[in-house]
Amino acid sequence: MPDKSDLPQGTLDLLILQIVAAGAIHGYGIAQRLQQISRDVVQVPQGSLYPALHRLENRALLTADWKMSDTGREAKFYRLTSKGRAQLKEEAASWIRLTDAIGLILKTAGGLR
Amino acid sequence: MNWWRRILRSSQLERELDAELRDHIEREVAQGVRAGQSEADVRHQIRWTSGGLDQVKEACRDVRRPPALADVAADVRFAWRALARNGWATAGAILTLALAMGVANATFISTYADLWRDFPFERPDRIAIMRTVDARGREAGLSFADYQDWRRDGRVFDGPSAAFAIGTISLGRDGAPPEQFEGLYVSADTFSVLRVKPMLGRDFSAADDRPGAEAVAIISSNIWKSRYAARLEVLGRKVAVNGAMPATIVGVMPDGIRFIDFTDIWLPLAQMPGLAAQRRDTRPLMMIGRLPDGAGLDRVRAELSPIAANLAIAHPDTNKDIRPLVNTLLEAYNGGGSMALTNSAIYIPLLAAAFVLIIAAANLANLLLARAAYRSREIAIRLAIGATQWRIVRGLLIESLLLASVAWALAVGGSWLALTISTSQAVSQLPYWRLKMDLRLLSALAGIALVTTGLFGLAPAVYASRRATADGLKEGGRLSAPPRVRRWTHALLVGQFAVTLALLNGAGLTARRFFNFYSLDRNVQTSNAVTTFIRLPAQTYATRDQRIAFHEQLQARLLSVPGVAASTVASAAPFSPAGRRQLTAVDGRRTIDPPPDVMTVVVDPAYFRTVLRGLILGEPFSELHGTPGHEAAIVNQRFAEVYLGAASPIGRHLEIRPPTAQRTYLREPEGPAPPVSVEIVGVAPDVRQVRDPVPTVYLPFRVEAPAAMSLIVRGSGGVGPVVRAVRDAVNAIDPDLALGVVRTLDELRDRSRAFPAEMVSRFVTIGGLALVFSGVGLYSAMAYAVRRRRQEIAVRMALGAQATQVRWLFLKTGAWVISAGVVLGVPAALVVRRLLQNTFVGTEARDVVTFVVTVALLAIVALIASSVPARRATRLDPTTALRIE
Numbered sequence: 001m002p003d004k005s006d007l008p009q010g011t012l013d014l015l016i017l018q019i020v021a022a023g024a025i026h027g028y029g030i031a032q033r034l035q036q037i038s039r040d041v042v043q044v045p046q047g048s049l050y051p052a053l054h055r056l057e058n059r060a061l062l063t064a065d066w067k068m069s070d071t072g073r074e075a076k077f078y079r080l081t082s083k084g085r086a087q088l089k090e091e092a093a094s095w096i097r098l099t100d101a102i103g104l105i106l107k108t109a110g111g112l113r
Numbered sequence: 114m115n116w117w118r119r120i121l122r123s124s125q126l127e128r129e130l131d132a133e134l135r136d137h138i139e140r141e142v143a144q145g146v147r148a149g150q151s152e153a154d155v156r157h158q159i160r161w162t163s164g165g166l167d168q169v170k171e172a173c174r175d176v177r178r179p180p181a182l183a184d185v186a187a188d189v190r191f192a193w194r195a196l197a198r199n200g201w202a203t204a205g206a207i208l209t210l211a212l213a214m215g216v217a218n219a220t221f222i223s224t225y226a227d228l229w230r231d232f233p234f235e236r237p238d239r240i241a242i243m244r245t246v247d248a249r250g251r252e253a254g255l256s257f258a259d260y261q262d263w264r265r266d267g268r269v270f271d272g273p274s275a276a277f278a279i280g281t282i283s284l285g286r287d288g289a290p291p292e293q294f295e296g297l298y299v300s301a302d303t304f305s306v307l308r309v310k311p312m313l314g315r316d317f318s319a320a321d322d323r324p325g326a327e328a329v330a331i332i333s334s335n336i337w338k339s340r341y342a343a344r345l346e347v348l349g350r351k352v353a354v355n356g357a358m359p360a361t362i363v364g365v366m367p368d369g370i371r372f373i374d375f376t377d378i379w380l381p382l383a384q385m386p387g388l389a390a391q392r393r394d395t396r397p398l399m400m401i402g403r404l405p406d407g408a409g410l411d412r413v414r415a416e417l418s419p420i421a422a423n424l425a426i427a428h429p430d431t432n433k434d435i436r437p438l439v440n441t442l443l444e445a446y447n448g449g450g451s452m453a454l455t456n457s458a459i460y461i462p463l464l465a466a467a468f469v470l471i472i473a474a475a476n477l478a479n480l481l482l483a484r485a486a487y488r489s490r491e492i493a494i495r496l497a498i499g500a501t502q503w504r505i506v507r508g509l510l511i512e513s514l515l516l517a518s519v520a521w522a523l524a525v526g527g528s529w530l531a532l533t534i535s536t537s538q539a540v541s542q543l544p545y546w547r548l549k550m551d552l553r554l555l556s557a558l559a560g561i562a563l564v565t566t567g568l569f570g571l572a573p574a575v576y577a578s579r580r581a582t583a584d585g586l587k588e589g590g591r592l593s594a595p596p597r598v599r600r601w602t603h604a605l606l607v608g609q610f611a612v613t614l615a616l617l618n619g620a621g622l623t624a625r626r627f628f629n630f631y632s633l634d635r636n637v638q639t640s641n642a643v644t645t646f647i648r649l650p651a652q653t654y655a656t657r658d659q660r661i662a663f664h665e666q667l668q669a670r671l672l673s674v675p676g677v678a679a680s681t682v683a684s685a686a687p688f689s690p691a692g693r694r695q696l697t698a699v700d701g702r703r704t705i706d707p708p709p710d711v712m713t714v715v716v717d718p719a720y721f722r723t724v725l726r727g728l729i730l731g732e733p734f735s736e737l738h739g740t741p742g743h744e745a746a747i748v749n750q751r752f753a754e755v756y757l758g759a760a761s762p763i764g765r766h767l768e769i770r771p772p773t774a775q776r777t778y779l780r781e782p783e784g785p786a787p788p789v790s791v792e793i794v795g796v797a798p799d800v801r802q803v804r805d806p807v808p809t810v811y812l813p814f815r816v817e818a819p820a821a822m823s824l825i826v827r828g829s830g831g832v833g834p835v836v837r838a839v840r841d842a843v844n845a846i847d848p849d850l851a852l853g854v855v856r857t858l859d860e861l862r863d864r865s866r867a868f869p870a871e872m873v874s875r876f877v878t879i880g881g882l883a884l885v886f887s888g889v890g891l892y893s894a895m896a897y898a899v900r901r902r903r904q905e906i907a908v909r910m911a912l913g914a915q916a917t918q919v920r921w922l923f924l925k926t927g928a929w930v931i932s933a934g935v936v937l938g939v940p941a942a943l944v945v946r947r948l949l950q951n952t953f954v955g956t957e958a959r960d961v962v963t964f965v966v967t968v969a970l971l972a973i974v975a976l977i978a979s980s981v982p983a984r985r986a987t988r989l990d991p992t993t994a995l996r997i998e
Binding site for chain 2: 026027028031032045046047050051054055058066069071073074075076
């Protein structure tokens with residue numbers, strides 16, 4: 001099992017928004033998807049996931065409904081609000097810009113060495 | 114979601130959070146089981162990786178809760194815990210403040226009810242009531258003739274004006290036993306001026322109020338229910354009024370309409386006996402009218418004054434110097450022009466209640482001061498680890514606020530309870546009196562509570578948070594409060610005791626004076642005695658001999674009833690208003706001019722052994738006294754002191770004349786009586802008729818036999834059989850005759866001193882509360898001092914200090930506070946005494962006994978309040994105490 005990596009500050013919100021953008025999903029689903037897609041690199045414990053979800057909900061980036069789920073119990077499904085969609089777009093763009101820049105720096109620095 | 118919805122729906126959110134997190138765990142468990150692990154292993158693993166469920170929840174709650182509010186909630190919790198830790202002192206301070214606010218509230222509410230009656234009329238402030246006043250400032254009503262002139266020439270009013278006169282009216286011959294009621298003769302427009310309408314039937318018309326018109330009556334809903342069983346057929350019913358005149362009931366007034374006070378039957382003014390022949394100097398009427406919009410009483414005065422002046426010129430013998438007295442209805446109820454609203458008896462309890470409030474606030478201030486000093490180390494530590502000054506101040510303010518709101522809630526609840534209890538009693542006694550909670554007052558009290566607690570809570574808070582952190586940490590370790598705080602505490606305590614001394618001394622003076630003053634009520638044998646009012650109608654009892662015959666027959670019948678021990682008649686029972694006459698000469702020498710008024714009571718011979726406990730000097734009247742050639746009088750002690758000097762009163766002569774003009778509109782005339790020269794045959798003990806015992810002359814019944822007499826009957830057993838005997842005897846002689854209200858003499862006495870008694874009890878309550886509060890204040894201050902100085906005490910005791918020495922450490926403070934309090938309290942007590950001298954009860958000029966007792970009481974309370982904590986100090990175990998810090 002590969003080592004788990006700590007997420008940089010502020011990136012969890014972005015990741016959650018990105019996962020939720022694909023369609024209504026409950027908290028456990030989000031954790032699972034993050035783990036699957038990152039190939040087990042990103043493992044978010046409950047103690048980080050849910051406060052983040054609630055924070056996003058408070059900021060009206062997410063909205064939630066209680067719906068019947070596959071287990072036969074009601075689960076809380078999160079959706080993106082239009083504000084959340086705009087936020088995601090902006091943050092994703094800025095993140096990509098930033099990682100490109102960091103990658104560039106790392107590459108350039110490596111060449112000098 | 115809005116932050117307030119988050120708060121309001123917190124329980125739902127809590128449930129959702131729980132469900133969401135549990136769902137997550139269940140899914141994880143299911144996943145693990147699917148992957149082949151045991152359920153227990155998966156659960157264990159989850160707990161290991163993601164921490165406890167509660168920690169996750171708390172993290173989510175932190176996200177949800179607005180930060181500032183979360184802090185405040187924490188502050189409130191913290192403040193509550195801090196206060197609860199000192200349970201007794203806190204409860205004492207809260208209860209003190211609550212009680213004081215409750216007393217202030219109750220006092221204000223009853224004062225308010227005294228001052229602002231609750232009239233059931235539309236815009237009662239616009240109703241003007243007109244009477245007259247003579248050159249000496251004596252108030253009277255106006256005569257029918259004057260009323261007609263005023264009404265014709267005074268056209269200032271909005272709509273008509275009207276007049277009415279008070280009379281006792283009996284009803285009979287309608288199937289129920291005859292009964293007496295308070296009645297009012299009203300001119301036809303009276304109810305239109307008041308803007309009230311009968312709920313059944315009709316109002317009086319102008320045609321009803323003409324001489325010779327068929328007699329009609331309107332009754333109150335009271336007697337409609339009690340006498341006529343609320344039947345609709347009461348309209349059109351004929352009823353005998355005052356034993357003769359048959360009147361038709363044409364209307365029933367709605368509930369609560371009993372103008373003027375407790376009237377139960379209204380008759381047209383034209384039906385008033387002797388109205389047409391009434392002289393201009395007989396003034397039984399009062400006039401009312403509505404002020405037009407924008408006009409004040411001045412307009413009415415300006416209108417009526419010239420009319421009165423013209424009448425004075427036209428009728429100088431009756432109307433000279435008679436001026437109109439114009440008031441609003443409210444002013445008239447509060448004593449009209451002469452007493453006005455400045456009666457200090459009303460305001461003094463209010464003032465006293467305010468002082469008690471100040472004492473309570475001082476207690477609270479001391480509590481908060483002591484706490485702030487005690488906690489300076491805690492504050493210093495909090496500042497040191499990064500708390501902002503604002504956070505500290507806010508915490509202390511929240512503490513004050515918490516105290517204030519609990520006290521306020523208690524006060525409101527308490528006074529609501531007190532009002533509910535007392536309203537039922539008060540309403541039946543006083544006209545238009547209604548005790549009600551006043552929102553403005555409740556908010557004012559809340560304001561007082563907030564300001565006192567806030568101010569005194571804030572001052573030490575600012576002081577504590579402003580000091581350099583290092584100082585605070587150093588000083589916090591010190592053994593006692595900073596001297597500045599201690600000085601404040603002591604100043605507040607001294608002030609409390611000074612105010613308490615003044616209030617308690619005032620209460621003592623009032624109570625003592627009350628008991629001295631009313632001790633002469635023991636001259637009257639009140640037990641087992643009932644009294645009622647018998648009014649013989651002029652139609653059937655026209656002559657003196659007829660009236661004498663009636664009463665002789667009644668007495669004979671009553672005395673033959675077993676259970677009746679004694680019986681008598683008098684023109685006025687004790688504790689009720691009596692007639693007045695002029696004393697024109699003593700032993701042939703003229704008295705001053707104009708002649709002084711003396712009280713006169715017409716009595717039969719049995720009066721002195723039935724009502725009084727015999728005479729001091731001389732003999733009671735005989736059957737002969739009062740017949741021509743045997744004119745006699747018995748005077749009271751006060752009369753002998755004032756008019757007869759040192760020589761024996763027996764055998765001396767007085768000349769007595771009825772007053773020239775009937776001034777009062779409150780009582781029916783006693784009837785004209787010729788000037789008489791009488792010989793004094795005895796001296797009776799002083800008896801209170803209304804207020805003070807005044808010079809009084811008793812005249813024998815046979816001289817004139819007034820139509821209206823009070824019957825006083827004493828039973829040998831209880832009063833029940835006596836009442837029955839009286840009803841039967843009267844009924845047997847004259848079935849049409851109505852008895853007045855039957856009361857026991859005890860009742861009459863209690864009613865006559867109800868107002869002073871109420872004032873005294875208010876005063877004693879307030880004084881007593883002040884004493885208790887000061888005691889509580891001193892106690893809690895001492896208790897704090899003991900706690901603060903535990904370590905010091907421990908050191909002292911470890912070094913060999915004796916218990917008495919330790920105790921004296923604290924008793925010393927108590928002694929100092931009480932001495933300074935007494936010194937400062939003396940001038941305050943003098944001021945209060947001066948204020949009280951102007952009130953109805955009055956006070957003795959110099960009452961050293963009361964003062965000494967007051968000081969002794971204060972000293973005892975101070976001793977107890979400081980010795981209990983002091984004893985606790987001596988019981989400290991030095992090792993434990995030293996370990997605490």
